[in-house]
Amino acid sequence: xxxxxxxxxxVLDFTWVGVGPITTKYLGDNGADVIRVESAxxxxxxRLAPPWKDAQPGIDTSQFFASFNTSKRSITLDLGKPKARxxxxxxxxxxxxxxESFTPKALRKWELDYEHLRxxxxxxxxxxxxxxxxxGPNALYPGxxxxxxxxxxxxxxxxxxxxxxxxxxxxxxxxxxxxxxxACALLAALDYRRRTGRGQYIDMSQYExxxxxxxxxxxxxxxxxxxxxxxxxxxxxxxxxxxxRCADLDGQERWLALAVASEEEWRSMLAALGSPTADSRFxxxxxxxxxxxxxxxxxxxxxxxxxxxxxTAALQAAGVSAYPVQNCVxxxxxxxxxxxGFWHWLDxxxxxxxxxxxxxxxxxRTPGELRTPAPTLGQHNDEVFGEMLGLDAAEIARLKEERxxx
Amino acid sequence: MGSELLSGFRMLDLADxxxxxxxKIFADMGxxxxxxxxxxxxxxxxxxxxxxxxxDAERSLYFxxxxxxxxxxxxxxxxxxxxxxxxxxxRKSDFLLESFPVGYLESIGLGYERLAELNPRIxxxxxxxxxxxxxxxxxxxxxxxxxxxxGPMFLMGEEGxxxxxxxxxxxxxxxxxxxxxxxxxxxxxxxxEGHGQRVxxxxxxxxxxxxxNEQAMPILHGDYIRRSGVHYTxxxxxxxxxxxxxxxxxxxxxxxxxxxxxxxxxxxVEWMAGSGFAADWMITKxxxxxxxxxxxxxxxxxxxxxxxxxxxxxxxxxxxxxxxIYAEALKRRILLAPVATxxxxxxxxxxxxxxYFVRVEHDTLGRTLTxxxxxxxFSVTPVGPGRRxxxxxxxxxxxxxxxxxxxxxxxxxxxxxxxx
Numbered sequence: 001x002x003x004x005x006x007x008x009x010x011v012l013d014f015t016w017v018g019v020g021p022i023t024t025k026y027l028g029d030n031g032a033d034v035i036r037v038e039s040a041x042x043x044x045x046x047r048l049a050p051p052w053k054d055a056q057p058g059i060d061t062s063q064f065f066a067s068f069n070t071s072k073r074s075i076t077l078d079l080g081k082p083k084a085r086x087x088x089x090x091x092x093x094x095x096x097x098x099x100e101s102f103t104p105k106a107l108r109k110w111e112l113d114y115e116h117l118r119x120x121x122x123x124x125x126x127x128x129x130x131x132x133x134x135x136g137p138n139a140l141y142p143g144x145x146x147x148x149x150x151x152x153x154x155x156x157x158x159x160x161x162x163x164x165x166x167x168x169x170x171x172x173x174x175x176x177x178x179x180x181x182x183a184c185a186l187l188a189a190l191d192y193r194r195r196t197g198r199g200q201y202i203d204m205s206q207y208e209x210x211x212x213x214x215x216x217x218x219x220x221x222x223x224x225x226x227x228x229x230x231x232x233x234x235x236x237x238x239x240x241x242x243x244x245r246c247a248d249l250d251g252q253e254r255w256l257a258l259a260v261a262s263e264e265e266w267r268s269m270l271a272a273l274g275s276p277t278a279d280s281r282f283x284x285x286x287x288x289x290x291x292x293x294x295x296x297x298x299x300x301x302x303x304x305x306x307x308x309x310x311x312t313a314a315l316q317a318a319g320v321s322a323y324p325v326q327n328c329v330x331x332x333x334x335x336x337x338x339x340x341g342f343w344h345w346l347d348x349x350x351x352x353x354x355x356x357x358x359x360x361x362x363x364x365r366t367p368g369e370l371r372t373p374a375p376t377l378g379q380h381n382d383e384v385f386g387e388m389l390g391l392d393a394a395e396i397a398r399l400k401e402e403r404x405x406x
Numbered sequence: 407m408g409s410e411l412l413s414g415f416r417m418l419d420l421a422d423x424x425x426x427x428x429x430k431i432f433a434d435m436g437x438x439x440x441x442x443x444x445x446x447x448x449x450x451x452x453x454x455x456x457x458x459x460x461x462d463a464e465r466s467l468y469f470x471x472x473x474x475x476x477x478x479x480x481x482x483x484x485x486x487x488x489x490x491x492x493x494x495x496x497r498k499s500d501f502l503l504e505s506f507p508v509g510y511l512e513s514i515g516l517g518y519e520r521l522a523e524l525n526p527r528i529x530x531x532x533x534x535x536x537x538x539x540x541x542x543x544x545x546x547x548x549x550x551x552x553x554x555x556x557g558p559m560f561l562m563g564e565e566g567x568x569x570x571x572x573x574x575x576x577x578x579x580x581x582x583x584x585x586x587x588x589x590x591x592x593x594x595x596x597x598x599e600g601h602g603q604r605v606x607x608x609x610x611x612x613x614x615x616x617x618x619n620e621q622a623m624p625i626l627h628g629d630y631i632r633r634s635g636v637h638y639t640x641x642x643x644x645x646x647x648x649x650x651x652x653x654x655x656x657x658x659x660x661x662x663x664x665x666x667x668x669x670x671x672x673x674x675v676e677w678m679a680g681s682g683f684a685a686d687w688m689i690t691k692x693x694x695x696x697x698x699x700x701x702x703x704x705x706x707x708x709x710x711x712x713x714x715x716x717x718x719x720x721x722x723x724x725x726x727x728x729x730x731i732y733a734e735a736l737k738r739r740i741l742l743a744p745v746a747t748x749x750x751x752x753x754x755x756x757x758x759x760x761x762y763f764v765r766v767e768h769d770t771l772g773r774t775l776t777x778x779x780x781x782x783x784f785s786v787t788p789v790g791p792g793r794r795x796x797x798x799x800x801x802x803x804x805x806x807x808x809x810x811x812x813x814x815x816x817x818x819x820x821x822x823x824x825x826x
Binding site for chain 2: 002144151153155160167172181189195199209226235319326334337342366
């Protein structure tokens, strides 16, 4: 019996930055052998991005890179060189999956695109993921996920009120939507190949994948012409619904997120907060929605001097959805994430013990795990070129000198 | 004409909104997804807004968008006959997806152990707000509460005002997509080894996976980011991410550095210089080494340049529309995007060129609706929404009659006693 779901699956991974590496991380953490093909000539930009071990920049000190690249090996090849291409082709028979996330013309230039690889390995599964897809007038769009979050509508639905400037989601938001779709695509394609023997090419536009998290807004626009905008924390389903300031803790502001879904929950909320029966403006869900500003003020006053954690315990015990608005210090000491086993300290070759996000799911029979910390750049060159491809030490040294392995 | 990709596999979907995107991905890939709804209908049927703002079980836009391509049966799990029917369905299915309170299925005798007894191949995927073991395993979490618990809410909004979520709540969608990945991992293993398994998804953890590089900032750099509206605040500076223009906003990243960053800055400065908006220092600047506040600490001199640059860029963009700016940015390879609205997205040339949107007949509503199309283009097994979301109980006849072989008389009896 196999220990991991994907034991025996081989992935040649030319991806970089966010979407591709997070996708192949799903495979690596579940037992697939993932070899990342990197290059010092064109390092993954996340290797150069913060946070760094001891806040010191370096090619092997970024936790940004490390978090997305557990359970992988790293080799370095300067793909612009013909000998590097030959080495890629020697690895090709081993690979079940080739994944890449360059802008569309890069692999064609190196003659490593699907048409070339398929001719040598018809059953190959290949994933290309770029910002806007392999075809179309904007295929060469040079952006990254932060811009994609604006382009695919998320900035516009984030903010306090229509007409006010947006308050965008943090970072490259769509980089955390697309990988789950890409991983589904690869897993289903693997299973399809197992059943039929047929490989295939998957062209994933991160734009097109990301729009699935906005689907109702788009369906609505096409159906009615309505353009959804920012709405603060206003909800048409719940009242109250929002974040309410609580007592400060250690000089830092604390907020409580709270949502009330029914009259029963409303009564439970009042009881849990020890509040006298509220006035008639809040008597029903419809009334509370009608009087949102007053309602927010009322709830805000009830919690303002209290501790957010104590409020959470009291409200949840009464069956009301509530939790502190947590920052990145809070989530590292959160009992629920802890109990799920979410955080891992892995001993990285250069960084030493470092904090990694774990998996957001658990399989009972074949659980994945963060099998190894992120590789240093080219950490597995000797292992892959020597042991796997059978190159002798002198040849590897020569290829390094020629900056083919680089 | 569903996709061939997962054709022949069946998923029972008993989940609320937390599972909707999971089974939607499965349906798009050709699996037979049967929504097993309580007699009053899945709660996603009641999520506003509604088509034409008419509240109705068939008109929720959320339901229409995320339940497309699935079948619907009604089943009362409170009734012993209803539970027996679910057991019969489990025998004929490959996946069971649910988001009940932790322990609920066990309490009605349908926990994973029982499901595996009925069908050892079954993959039972549970989506939970806070996992199934911790102190919060019985906690409730509306979407905003998961958004808060996982971390991203803290980073959204303006200083002095409440933290925010987006107006289309996102937490359940992340959990649903994660459940799809996890279920497919279990599926791949099952098809080789013959055994199903239990999958538990933790929604708070799914949301924490949107924090990008921020999770480890406090540990490695000793501090965390505060919400700051349209700015990104890190490494000793505030960088503006969003600029007003004539008809809305655009977003751009003013930083040089690696190849694309330098190309972008040069392209922008050249464009601005053409209409007199660029300062002399911008024209002579070596952008290749200029990434303050993003990849390197900002000095006082950097901060002065940032302020001047942001001010000039703002004045420049004030003279044009989103569409004009984006079109020129594409030509000049500037790292920029419009802050797009649904209208902009619907009209986008790239999506049109790739035939992204799909029109689906909604005979229920007597009209055609447009849905996002394939989440990826597959060369052999195209995916995407094949048919509209189901009416409540629309497939009772098909599923109970044809799939389970229940005859008309028994069906009538099950209806009469409220099992279906």
